[in-house]
Amino acid sequence: MKPTDTNQDEEFEPEFEPLVHQVGTGNGGSVLLAAGGAALGALVPPLSVPIAAGVAALEVLRGNLQKQQETRVEALLQAASVQASADPATLIARIVENDEYALLAAEAIDAARRTRLDSKAASLGRSLGSILKDDALIDRESIWIRILSVIEPPHIRALKYFVDSKKMKNGMNYWRPGLAVSVQTVSDGLKLDDAVLPLIQDLLRCGLLMNPGSMDGGTANGTFTPDSLSEELRATQLGAELFKRLERGVEGT
Secondary structure, eight states: OOOOOTTTTSOOOOOOOOOOTTTTOHHHHHHHHHHHHHHHHHHSGGGHHHHHHHHHHHHHHHHHHHHHHHHHHHHHHHHHHHHHTSOHHHHHHHHHHOHHHHHHHHHHHHHHHHOSOTTHHHHHHHHHHHHHHOGGGHHHHHHHHHHHHHOOHHHHHHHGGGEEEEEOTTSOEEEEEOOOEEHHHHHHHHTOGGGHHHHHHHHHHTTSEEOTTSOTTSOGGGTOOOOSTTOEEEEOHHHHHHHHHHHHHHHTO
16 A cells, blocks of 8 residues: 655745846856857747747847946936045045945945935945945945835835925925825825835934924834825925935935
C-alpha cells in the first residue's frame, strides 16, 4: 500500500530562473533584446514583423528614458552648483572626496533619475548644494533629500488639500498650513477611495502632515498613522515649505 501524500492536493508554484538584472538596459541588454527578437522571429515567421517592431519600440523607449534621466541629473547638478557657488567640476570633486557627501549625492541623484515630478531634480540639487556650501546645514538638508525622494505627484495632489497659498507681489506664492481636513475629503476629491491611505501615511512619515492634537512639526509620538478615512489631519510648516521648494524648482530661482 502506497503512503498517502498529504500535500498532493496543495497548490504549488513552480520555480523559475530569475530574470537577468536590468533586462533591456545597457549595451548587454540591447544585444539580448535584439537576439531574442531575431530568434523568435525565425521560429514564428508570421510574428517576425511585430516582434521586430516591438524590439525597435523598446529601444526607442530605452533611449528616451536614458535621455530624460540624464536631463534630470544635469538639472540637479546645475542647481547644486549655483547653490554652492561652485562650478560643476569643483562640486563633483568635493562630493567624491567626502563619503557622507557622496552618499547624499547618490541618494539625490537616484531620486532625480526616477521621479515623475519635474521640479524635484532642482530642489534636490539645491539641498545638496546647500550642504556643500555650509556643512552646518547637513542635517536639515539631508532630511529634505529624504523627503523629496519619497514625494511624487500623487502626494502633492493630496497635500494641496491641507495648505493655503496667497500670491505675492513678486509672483511667488506664500504657502502656509491650512485648517484640519479629513482623509475622507481628500479621498473623495482625488477619487481614490481607500487607496488614499498609503499617500497620507507617506506624508505623515515625512513630517508633512500631523494629527491636529500633536506639536507642530511632527506626528503625535512619531507613530500616528490614519486607520480610517474619518481621521482629520493638518499640514505642518514642513508641508507648506515643500511647496515653496518645489515652486523654486519650477521658476529656476
